[in-house]
Amino acid sequence: xxxxxxxxxxxxxxxxxxxxxxxxxxxxxxxxxxxxxxxxxxxxxxxxxxxxxxxxxxxxxxxxxxxxxxxxxxxxxxxxxxxxxxxxxxxxxxxxxxxxxxxxxxxxxxxxxxxxxxxxxxxxxxxxxxxxxxxxxxxxxxxxxxxxxxxxxxxxxxxxxxxxxxxxxxxxxxxxxxxxxxxxxxxxxxxxxxxxxxxxxxxxxxxxxxxxxxxxxx
Numbered sequence: 001x002x003x004x005x006x007x008x009x010x011x012x013x014x015x016x017x018x019x020x021x022x023x024x025x026x027x028x029x030x031x032x033x034x035x036x037x038x039x040x041x042x043x044x045x046x047x048x049x050x051x052x053x054x055x056x057x058x059x060x061x062x063x064x065x066x067x068x069x070x071x072x073x074x075x076x077x078x079x080x081x082x083x084x085x086x087x088x089x090x091x092x093x094x095x096x097x098x099x100x101x102x103x104x105x106x107x108x109x110x111x112x113x114x115x116x117x118x119x120x121x122x123x124x125x126x127x128x129x130x131x132x133x134x135x136x137x138x139x140x141x142x143x144x145x146x147x148x149x150x151x152x153x154x155x156x157x158x159x160x161x162x163x164x165x166x167x168x169x170x171x172x173x174x175x176x177x178x179x180x181x182x183x184x185x186x187x188x189x190x191x192x193x194x195x196x197x198x199x200x201x202x203x204x205x206x207x208x209x210x211x212x213x214x215x216x217x218x
Contacts, residue, residue, distance in 0.1 A: 005189055007028070007213055008029070008030055008060060008165070009192075009197060009204070010194040011031075011039035011194040012030065013203070014203065014204075015048075020204065020209060022052075022053065022057055024206070025213050025217070026057065028057065028058040028082070029050075029057060029058070030060040030194070031049065031050070033046070033063050033064075033074060058080065060106070063083065063097070065088055071097040075099075075103050082103070082105065083103050083105035084106045085105060085108065086136075091131065094107060094129065094131070098131075104133045105133065106135070106136045107129040107135055108138050109135050110139070110140035111139055113151055119155055122137075122159045122162070126159050126161070126162040133163060134162075134163035134165050134188075134190065135162055135163070135164055135165070137164060137168065139151045150170070151168055153181040156185060158185040158186070162187055163187050164189050165191065166189060167191070167193070172215045173215075175191055175215050176215050176218065179216065196212065197209045
């Protein structure tokens with residue numbers, strides 16, 4: 001397994017932030033299509049922002065319990081986009097929204113924050129969503145992500161056949177620890193950050209973005 005950890009910066013809303021994130025070396029950029037989120041952008045706005053991306057930087061479209069027709073329409077406007085299902089979507093709903101795999105997709109797993117509760121069945125979840133390109137691990141917070149909360153990485157079981165994306169409360173200060181904790185548990189690991197590199201919700205701090213990516217690369 002390689003040691004390079006891909007980086008996704010999520011919740012982009014402004015062209016200057018897209019440009020700064022690309023310049024800093026991100027591998028993927030996320031656009032939130034969940035209207036209650038402070039980071040929400042319309043599909044038209046996301047298409048305009050995604051048009052700024054160079055080759056080999058992937059746009060990722062985040063949906064929460066969105067009807068399949070709306071997902072398909074949004075994805076058709078942004079060629080090459082990866083889909084991210086972050087709500088309560090079933091495997092069948094993800095498959096339908098991806099047009100039977102025409103668009104690759106991630107499935108978010110919302111990891112409980114209560115250390116005394118039952119452990120999260122990562123292996124079972126990965127098997128249920130075996131058509132997903134990766135399982136994204138996020139803290140179970142109100143509002144479906146973006147809450148800046150970490151979960152206890154030590155409580156996750158090994159899932160050696162899974163591609164994982166670590167999210168939830170990552171910052172330039174803790175991302176290296178997260179990588180060290182989870183990389184041995186899975187087939188490959190990537191990281192995803194939103195609030196940890198922001199000046200305010202939906203507005204990225206370019207210095208924090210650079211520091212985050214430098215911490216990952218280090």
